[in-house]
Amino acid sequence: MSLIDRVKQALGGPFMRAVGILVGGTVVAQAILAATLPVATRLYTPADFSTLAVFTGIIAILSVGTCLRFDIAVPLPLKDEDGMAVVLLSLGIAAALNLVLLVAAALFSTTLAGWLGHPELAPYLWLVPVATFLAGAYSTLQFWFVRRKQFGQLARNRVMQAAGNSATQITLGVAGIAPLGLLLGQLANSGVGSIRLGWRLWREEQATIGRVGRHDIARMARQYDRFPKFSTLEAMCNSAAVYLPIILLSAWSVGPEAGYLSLGMYAMQVPMSLIGNAVSQVYMSRGPEEARAGTMGRFTAEVLGGLLKSGVGPIICIGVVAPELFRLVFGADWTRAGVLVTWMTPWFVMQFLASPISLALHIQNRLREAFLLQGFGLVMRTGTVALAVSLPGAYLSEAYALSGAVFYALYLAVVLRLTGVTPDTVLTRLFSSIPILAFWIVTGLSGRFAIEGLLTYASL
Template sequence: MIAQIILAVALPIATRLYSPDQFSTLAVFTGIVSILSVATCLRYDVAVPLPEQEANAVATVLLATAIAGAINVVLLVATWVVPGWIALTLGHPELAPFLWLVPLATFLAGVYSTMQFWFVRNKQFSQLARNRVAQAAGSAMTQVGLGLAGIAPLGLLLGQVVNSGLGAIRLGMRFVTQQRTMIVQTTASDLARVAHEYRRFPQYSALEAMCNSAAIYLPIIMLSAWSAGAEAGYLMLGMYAMQVPMSLVGNAVSQVYMSQGAEEARAGTLGRFTVDVLSGLIKTGVGPLICVSVAAPGLFELVFGPDWIRAGVLVGWMCPWFIMQFLASPVSLALHINQRLAEALALQVFGLVLRTGSVALAMTLAGQPLSEAYALSGFFFYLVYVLVILRLTGARLTDLGRPILGALPIIGAWTALGVTGAAVLTLVVRWF
């Protein structure tokens, strides 16, 4: 929470130091790094907590790091050989001098993920907490400091790199200090053994993770390449501002769902438990999301500056998407609890096709709003996600009828508050 507060305080400063066009460049950079980084270790990073013996866990850490290094050396060569062509294809020729940062950021993100799983394995959560505060502070200071110096868009990009880079370096140094002897004793045959033992991760999990990330970020890259102006920057700011508080609540509920869901599944009551969790989310989260979305145009103008009204407008379009994502994300773990990995992969592939296809279709129809098409595709994807989860857990959609009716007065009150807030914000903005 402290880390998120640091970033939230820095964001209104950054939106006044950098233009929406420069945030659009950041959106493309972040999208590329996000898509590549989830699979840069071929998901061996996720396997780090699994080995019973410490030596095998250390070997898995070294394997994941080595794979990330090898993959990103290849990416680095590509960014050196044809940077202009890559940047032009992305619709951002100004990215060409900075493309070498992509493999660096991807490698650091892979190492950071690996180290996170190592420290989770050893239950050293205080290290992770302090590290996140340091990452947020380093990223914020980099973006604000370089923005004040007029170094743009490099300041935004380096702030993104510093975020994962600080985490990778700090945790990596502590890992080496703690496990120096075991690292030296690890052999190539040890790496080969754990690579074979956990081969299902690159075979299945890597593709699922890339599809999941690409479904979110590839349409933004496409939209940035095809549309004029800073539309991708507006989308990125709107998504970030809304999804950070959503993730704080969603992650907490996910932990509860995962810890109790396995017991409910063994008892044959996972469907009822899923409905109970969804009911609670509907009562507590839907109203505030609608409230903020209604007031978003004036709120964004006041907080982030007059150049960012469009981002607030897009938040309104993305509101149905955010609501369904808020409901789907915590209970999506039901797929893993029931070991329905094939269905999980199929859903991610469906989401990728639906969301990229929606943007592509809107582009072929002259004059159609690309961002709005992307926002609505997110709603339909997560709606299908919730319906599939209900079916696989043995629940029924009609089971949510009573909770929805019970939540209507609460949602209505939040909506009225949003309308009132929008009116007040309009008067405030005009006054100032």
């Protein structure tokens, strides 16, 4: 039975068809990125990737709050006119906030870059508000197409985003424009996505847009005011818990450690995004219906079972084989990144399981609990890295990886409890996935031994 067949059996019906469409687009997109990444690691140095890690971290922290989280409210209203009003509200807020941020970046770029420990970023900090706005716009528009259940559009969009990202980075890398080529590739990713979805929205929804007045936008702002009040800080804490330690690690560590960590995290996103992001979007699309029907616990348990059978195994497999695989694919300079992938594997397994179903907290209006969870994660993960600085050996990256595993395990447990999924149900789903997980572990060990033998033979 194929991977898709196993997920279909676990999830079934329209849910699986929607996931399958998104997975198909993601497979092609990730194939493009995977094919070009070994080229990028030979065009850019680990220090360039360290600069990219800081740049990406800043954008990731700011972009989740740039729309004040009205973007994730787009699928919730019953009427399409109200959903469109939320779209316009979200885009307007993102434009206003990033205009202020652009002025600040222009005036204080040298000071800010010095604080970050990367003075070479000063000429490029004006790109941060541009990238942040594009990321916020893309998220808003994406949720509109999730609302419309036009998953085919999102799948095609992912392919074009990957192509834009890779083409920009490789072209500028060949021209020797570093690290700017990496930064502009990141910008192109969101830019291609938001421009394409924005054009389709304007072309297909002019009638809906025309029925939305300023009073509708104001009414939606009041109706969903809980999102800026609670969800904005929660989301920023979530993102900061992942990226702030990387920014601190880049400033505190000697050498391009953040670059190794960045490449390792980037590579691990491939199996995670293959299934996890697709499930997240479809979960958000179908979740409100399940919540209204009172079947959120059953629905969440089904999704968890599908995640265990579809994506956890490949993540473990990559973690086992990573040290030798990175040396083979990316070059000997990147072996350290593969070692860090092994350390990060438990973290990404827990995150892969927790992230899609954590949207239940938003669907069920448990925003206070979500905020408290993410605040705890930010304090714990940043504090762990800060504590590791004072310890002998200063294993900052390893400490960061382990803190992620602990946090997402706790996060998963809390989300399952709040959605009504019992421990017995979780154990049943886990035991049923053991044969699949065992297959992936054996595959990873076999691959590692094979690559070690190949590298040993090549060195003789």
